[in-house]
Amino acid sequence: MIPAAIxxxxxxxxxxTQVYGAATVLDDVxxxxxxxxxxxxxxxxxxxxxxxxxxxxxxxxxxxGTVEVVGQQVHLGSPSEMIGRGVACIYQxxxxxxxxxxxxxxxLGRNPTRRLGLVDRPRQRRExxxxxxxxxIQIDLDVPAGSLPAVKQKEVEILKxxxxxxxxxxxxxxxxxxxxxDVANLHATIRKLKGQxxxxxxxxxxxxxxxxxxxxxxxxxxxxxxxxxxxADISRARAIELMxxxxxxxxxxxxxxxxxxxxxxxxxxxxxxxxxxxxxxxxDIDLNAGEILCITGLIGSKRTELVxxxxxxxxxxxxxxxxxxxxxxxxxxSEAIAAGIGLVPEDRHRDxxxxxxxxxxxxxxxxxxxxxxxxxxxRGGMATAARRLIASLNVKPASETRQVRLLSGGNQQKVLLGxxxxxxPGILMLDEPTVGVDVGAKAEIYDILRAARDEGAAILVxxxxxxxVLAIGDRVGVxxxxxxxxxxxxxxxxxxxxxxxxxxxx
Amino acid sequence: MAGRYSxxxxxxxxxxxxxFFSFTATRFASATNIENLLSGFSFVAMLAVGQAFxxxxxxxxxxxxxxxxxxxxxxxDLSLIFGVPGWLILxxxxxxxxxxxxxxxxxxxxxxxxxxxxTLATLAAYRGxxxxxxxxQLVPELSTTPLxxxxxxxxxxxxxxxxxxxxxxxxxxxxxxxxxxxxxxxxAVLQLVLSATRFGRDLFAVxxxxxxxxxxxxxxxxxxxxxxxxxxxCAALAALFLVARLTTATEALGIxxxxxxxxxxxxxxxxxxxxxxxxxxxxIGAFLLGVILLGLTLLGVSQFVQQIMTGVILLAAISYxxxxxxxxxxxxxxx
Numbered sequence: 001m002i003p004a005a006i007x008x009x010x011x012x013x014x015x016x017t018q019v020y021g022a023a024t025v026l027d028d029v030x031x032x033x034x035x036x037x038x039x040x041x042x043x044x045x046x047x048x049x050x051x052x053x054x055x056x057x058x059x060x061x062x063x064x065g066t067v068e069v070v071g072q073q074v075h076l077g078s079p080s081e082m083i084g085r086g087v088a089c090i091y092q093x094x095x096x097x098x099x100x101x102x103x104x105x106x107x108l109g110r111n112p113t114r115r116l117g118l119v120d121r122p123r124q125r126r127e128x129x130x131x132x133x134x135x136x137i138q139i140d141l142d143v144p145a146g147s148l149p150a151v152k153q154k155e156v157e158i159l160k161x162x163x164x165x166x167x168x169x170x171x172x173x174x175x176x177x178x179x180x181x182d183v184a185n186l187h188a189t190i191r192k193l194k195g196q197x198x199x200x201x202x203x204x205x206x207x208x209x210x211x212x213x214x215x216x217x218x219x220x221x222x223x224x225x226x227x228x229x230x231x232a233d234i235s236r237a238r239a240i241e242l243m244x245x246x247x248x249x250x251x252x253x254x255x256x257x258x259x260x261x262x263x264x265x266x267x268x269x270x271x272x273x274x275x276x277x278x279x280x281x282x283x284d285i286d287l288n289a290g291e292i293l294c295i296t297g298l299i300g301s302k303r304t305e306l307v308x309x310x311x312x313x314x315x316x317x318x319x320x321x322x323x324x325x326x327x328x329x330x331x332x333x334s335e336a337i338a339a340g341i342g343l344v345p346e347d348r349h350r351d352x353x354x355x356x357x358x359x360x361x362x363x364x365x366x367x368x369x370x371x372x373x374x375x376x377x378x379r380g381g382m383a384t385a386a387r388r389l390i391a392s393l394n395v396k397p398a399s400e401t402r403q404v405r406l407l408s409g410g411n412q413q414k415v416l417l418g419x420x421x422x423x424x425p426g427i428l429m430l431d432e433p434t435v436g437v438d439v440g441a442k443a444e445i446y447d448i449l450r451a452a453r454d455e456g457a458a459i460l461v462x463x464x465x466x467x468x469v470l471a472i473g474d475r476v477g478v479x480x481x482x483x484x485x486x487x488x489x490x491x492x493x494x495x496x497x498x499x500x501x502x503x504x505x506x
Numbered sequence: 507m508a509g510r511y512s513x514x515x516x517x518x519x520x521x522x523x524x525x526f527f528s529f530t531a532t533r534f535a536s537a538t539n540i541e542n543l544l545s546g547f548s549f550v551a552m553l554a555v556g557q558a559f560x561x562x563x564x565x566x567x568x569x570x571x572x573x574x575x576x577x578x579x580x581x582x583d584l585s586l587i588f589g590v591p592g593w594l595i596l597x598x599x600x601x602x603x604x605x606x607x608x609x610x611x612x613x614x615x616x617x618x619x620x621x622x623x624x625t626l627a628t629l630a631a632y633r634g635x636x637x638x639x640x641x642x643q644l645v646p647e648l649s650t651t652p653l654x655x656x657x658x659x660x661x662x663x664x665x666x667x668x669x670x671x672x673x674x675x676x677x678x679x680x681x682x683x684x685x686x687x688x689x690x691x692x693x694a695v696l697q698l699v700l701s702a703t704r705f706g707r708d709l710f711a712v713x714x715x716x717x718x719x720x721x722x723x724x725x726x727x728x729x730x731x732x733x734x735x736x737x738x739x740c741a742a743l744a745a746l747f748l749v750a751r752l753t754t755a756t757e758a759l760g761i762x763x764x765x766x767x768x769x770x771x772x773x774x775x776x777x778x779x780x781x782x783x784x785x786x787x788x789x790i791g792a793f794l795l796g797v798i799l800l801g802l803t804l805l806g807v808s809q810f811v812q813q814i815m816t817g818v819i820l821l822a823a824i825s826y827x828x829x830x831x832x833x834x835x836x837x838x839x840x841x
Contacts (some may be wrong), residue, residue, distance in 0.1 A: 059721055080723030095718030097711040099782045104707050109722035117703040146714075160722075 008071055009034050010199035011056070011087065011168045016065035018051050018223075026051045026062070027223040033168060033199035038190060040210040040231065041203045043220035043243055044410070044438035049203050052220070053172050056201070057089045058082035070167060083110070088166035090157050092173040098146025103128055105145045106159050131163055135189060149300065151182050158189065169193060170201045175209060187213050207236055207439075208467075219243055240439055266324075268458035269341070269427050271310065274319035279305050280482035283319070285460075287427065292449060292459045294473035295484070296466070297502055302482040303462040304346055307429045311343040312336045323427070337366055342420030344413075346431040346462075352416045355405035359395065360386035362404050363418045389418045394444055410441025417445065421452055428452065429460045434468060446472050466495050478502055513787055516775060520794050527801030534804050540680040541664075545751070547796035548685040549744040553763055554770035554788035555693060556607075556740025559733040561771055562713045564780030565614060565621030567734060570741040570767055572632035573606045574760030576639075577745035582755035583641045585655050586648050592657025600742045606632060607738015611731030629764070636757050652753040661685070661750035685747040689789065692743065696736070697785040709733060714781025769820040770795055772827060779831045795819065 009032045018026040026048040033039050043049050054060040056067065061077025068074065069085040096105050104111065106128055112120040128141055137155060145156055154174070161169055171190075175183045190200060190213055202214055210217060211231060219227040219242045227234070227242050268289050275281035280302045287293055295303050308314050310321065312330040320327055323339050330336045336343070345351035353362055363386050364371060371378045371385075386400035393414045395407070404412060413433065420428050430449075434442045449472055453459055463469050469476055470490060477487040478501050486501070528535040553570050560567040577599050584590040584598065606628070613624035642649040653659060661684055668679035700706040708729050711719040720726050741760075749755050774791025776783030798819070799812050807815075 057721060058723075078723075079721050080725070083723045089721070091721065093717075095715060095721055097714035097718065097781060099714050100707065100710050104710075107707075108711050109708065109719065109724040111704050111707050113704050117705060118698075119702055119704055119707060121702075 007034055009068075010070055012068045013052075013056065014066050014068075016052065016055055016067070017063050018048070018055065018060070019063045025223050026055075029065075029220070029223070029225055031201075031218060031225075033201060035167075035197040035199055036194050037216060038194055038200045038202055038214045040214035040217035041201055041220065042207070042210060042217060042239065044440045047220040047243070047438070048223040049220055050172070051223075053089065053170055053201075053203060056082070056087060056168075056170055058087075080109070083164060086164060086167035087170070088161035088164040088168070089170040090154075090161050090172065090174050094153055094157070095160075096145040096153060096156060099144055101142050102139060102145050102148070102156050102159075103141040105156055106131070106141075106163050108160065127163070128159075131159060135159075135162060135192070154182075158186070162189075162193075166198060168199045168201070170203070172203045174202075175204065175206065183209070207239060210239075211236065243439055268324060269310075269460075270322040270325075272320050274306065274309065274321070275317050276305065276309055276314060277317045280309075281318075283484045285477075285484070287458045287460055289426065289456050289458050290453055291474040292453050292461060292472050293475045293477060293487075294461045294463055294469040294490075295477040295479050296463055296469045296498070297479035298464075300481075301479040303479050304431055305482075306479070306484075307343060307431055307460065307462055308345075310336070311341060311429065313343075340426040342366065342428045344416050344420065344428070344430040344433055346435065348409075348412055348416050353404050353412060356403060358401050359390065359404055359407070359415055360400035362415050363389055363400075363422060366419050367422060385422065389422050393418045393421075393448060408438075408441075410437040410445075413437050413441065413445060414448070417448055421448070426456075427458045427460070429462075431462045432464065433461060434463075434465065442468075466498055470495060470498065513775065513784060513790070516773075516787060516790055516794070520790055520797070523794065523797050523801070527797060527804070531801050531804035534801055537678045537680040539800065539804070541683070543793065543796050543800055544680065544686045545664075545683040546800075547792050548683065548689045549748050550763070550766050550770060550796065551689050551789045551792035552692060552740050552744040552747075553767035554774065554792045555689075555696060555785050556737040557764075557767040557771040558774070558776045558783055558785055558788045559709070559736045560610075560621060560625075561768075561776045561778060562709055562780060562783050563621075563730055563733050564713055564716075564778075565730075565733070566625060566768065566778075567607070567610060567737045568622065568625040568764045569606070569610060569628040569632055570737060571760035571763035572629045572636070573603055573738050573741040574745040574748065574763060575636040575755075575757065576606060576632050577603045577742040578749045578755035578759045579636050579639055579641065579757070581658065581746065581749050582653070583639060583644075585653055585658060586651055587641050587645055592655035592660075595655070596657060596746065599746055600739055603742020603745065604735045604739040607741070608731050608735040610738070611734030614734065615727045615730045636759075640757055642757070653749065654753075658746070658750050659753065661747050685751075688743070688747070692740070693785055693789050700785055705729065705732065710781055765820070766792075766795065766816065769816060769823065772823040773819060777827050777831065778824065779827070 011033050013029065013031040016026055016029045016031070017024070029048070029052060031052065041049055041052065051060070055062045055076065058077060058079040058081055066073060067076060069087060072085070074085055075081050097108060100108070103124060107124055112123050112127075114120045125141065132139065137159065139152060139155060139159070145153060148156065174186060190202075193200065202210065204210055214231050216228070216230050217234070217239070218225055219239065221243060266289055267286050269285065269287040271283065271285040274283040274285075283306060285293075295306075297303055305314060309316050310330070312332045312335055315331070321330060322328070328339055330339060330341070333343070354365065360382055364382050368377065371382050383400055390398050390400055395411050395414050395418070404415060407415065417433070434445055437445065449459060449461070461472065470493060473490040475487055476490050476493060476498065478485045533539055553574070557567055557570060580602050581595055581599050584595050585592065610625050610628055613619045613628070614621050617624070637643065663684040664681035665684070665687070666674070666681050668674035668677065673679070700709065708719065708724045711722065711724055712726050712729050716726065745759070748759065770792035771783075771788040772778060772791070773794060774784070774787030774789065776788060795816070798815065802812050802815060
């Protein structure tokens with residue numbers, strides 16, 4: 001332990017304020033991290049977490065406020081300055097240069113050089129190998145980073161941060177894409193760094209992780225610090241309440257208690273022997289009206305590929321699909337939509353939303369045909385329908401003309417859901433519907449899905465989040481290495497039995 | 507680094523095409539024809555090598571042909587109108603090219619124009635500049651006077667390798683033009699810059715993941731401006747050899763050269779998706795285009811059909827590049 005006398009905080013932010021136009025996204029926020037402290041930063045989407053992280057990494061310059069690193073005031077708004085001071089960050093999204101080797105990526109932007117600006121490769125390799133040995137990580141330093149699987153890429157990002165000998169390490173949703181074994185690995189690394197006196201800011205939506213790994217927490221709501229606590233002094237329920245506000249917390253609790261198990265209705269989608277060479281094979285699915293079927297499993301178990309193939313994004317090499325007993329061959333998404341299937345993809349920015357278009361245009365995208373009036377579109381009718389949906393989905397701010405990219409992640413996801421719900425497809429497939437969505441919006445999304453189910457929709461959810469699977473699933477399927485290993489009624493499952501099952505299947 | 511392996515199929519294809527024309531077109535493998543290839547396509551290769559830098563950043567430089575003309579005209583004016591000595595003209599010309607390129611970079615970084623638009627605009631502007639500074643228009647009587655400065659004319663030199671080795675009585679080897687030697691030096695230096703310097707690594711980072719590079723503390727603006735400046739300087743170098751060869755500069759110098767350069771760079775394995783490529787590749791790509799075009803000429807195929815061929819080769823190379831990118835995306839990380 002470091003003696004109390006020299007426990008000078010590694011980083012202190014004072015009065016940090018960020019104003020974008022009329023919106024104040026961060027309002028007079030103070031934050032302080034001591035050496036060897038793991039501080040959680042939690043809050044709903046739009047609470048200002050990302051903005052605070054961006055200020056601390058130098059990606060943006062705040063409107064007001066100061067930051068000191070180890071007692072020294074720093075010039076804000078410069079990534080190289082923050083890196084130079086020993087502030088490292090592991091970002092939610094990949095920041096690797098795909099064509100460069102792992103080795104070059106670890107030293108990105110600060111490769112050691114000799115005369116004439118030539119990179120000192122032997123030294124770089126020596127330092128990297130020492131780093132690998134110190135943290136017990138095994139990775140091929142010479143392959144291009146882009147060729148590695150997602151989990152390995154995350155490791156490279158972590159190495160990149162570790163190589164800095166950081167005094168402060170910011171981790172923005174570091175486990176977002178990791179399977180549970182890798183999460184444990186990551187947490188072991190965090191404990192080691194903590195022992196070395198590194199101050200860590202841990203941003204996560206997963207309260208489980210926060211309570212497992214963090215010492216203290218700062219809770220943000222609407223750009224302000226609403227609480228600072230030692231993790232030991234606060235209950236989970238209280239933390240959620242502080243994050244999302246009292247009212248919403250009560251609603252969420254009510255909804256999950258009101259849950260009844262069901263498995264009614266007829267088979268809407270019946271798939272037999274679905275296969276795509278080298279990806280998945282022998283998948284049988286019966287999806288009933290009025291149920292939510294969750295498919296879970298480890299990363300790389302090809303769940304995304306399966307739903308994409310059912311939706312016609314990828315071709316199938318074998319198998320048959322029947323909808324309401326009638327065999328169909330779906331060769332493109334437009335055929336799937338015509339057959340009443342909807343898909344909410346995993347990456348909403350890349351595959352789901354038209355970010356530059358309005359909320360209304362996004363909501364009506366898949367069902368524009370309904371608003372055709374001769375050659376033109378019935379704008380008035382669209383606006384009315386959009387306002388009705390916005391109200392029922394509780395999209396905030398409630399404006400149908402707002403550009404979708406200006407909404408928070410959770411609200412974007414609601415718009416994406418609304419796009420299908422208004423078309424009333426009998427069959428809706430969702431791929432990781434709440435990744436990167438805050439607790440409040442998560443609860444609302446669950447409510448929306450339950451309501452759709454109760455109206456008779458057949459819903460298939462791909463999810464890695466065990467809590468989520470157990471919260472909304474009526475039946476749960478476990479997928480492993482391209483096979484749907486087993487399907488169970490959710491009633492019969494507990495979190496631990498499900499985790500065991502996923503582990504054994506793999 | 508990533509391109510090291512992708513060079514091999516390119517070299518293989520080059521040899522295959524070369525062998526094909528050697529058998530089908532008489533005189534193709536003759537010393538004279540090889541000489542034509544080396545002297546005629548070293549310029550193209552210089553442009554292609556320079557073009558690799560903006561493309562590595564997911565950009566493009568459409569203005570290289572116009573920069574060739576501007577630099578050519580600057581050489582013409584300085585030498586014939588102002589009587590500036592050749593040893594001074596050479597560095598001035600290179601600096602002018604680099605500055606013209608750097609302006610492209612500034613437009614991309616600070617005015618935030620898309621590279622295609624920025625360099626399309628400077629293409630037009632530089633072309634206009636050529637006419638307004640044209641010594642042929644300002645002093646019409648000079649338009650038939652050839653350049654005589656030994657420093658400039660000296661660039662059009664050939665080395666008789668066969669005689670140097672004392673084997674000219676046994677085989678007839680092509681004479682090696684100085685432009686080709688200069689190209690080899692250029693490729694060697696720039697390839698070293700790309701694969702072994704900090705700047706080179708930064709370039710791949712910016713091209714491969716712009717936001718990641720910025721957050722790693724890389725000065726994205728400086729890297730971008732430098733990349734376009736290198737493209738401009740390469741265009742200036744090409745212009746010097748071109749002017750030396752023609753012993754004059756015309757307003758039409760380098761028209762359409764940007765397309766050939768881009769085609770050569772893409773054929774040479776520089777991905778239009780950014781972040782992937784080499785310097786050696788575009789140079790080989792340029793000579794591959796040269797072999798195909800010269801070979802077709804010797805087979806008696808018309809100039810127009812050759813232009814169609816250039817278009818087809820460019821399309822094929824870009825489609826291949828897209829295909830690779832799609833395959834990477836499919837095979838990429840997913841749940």
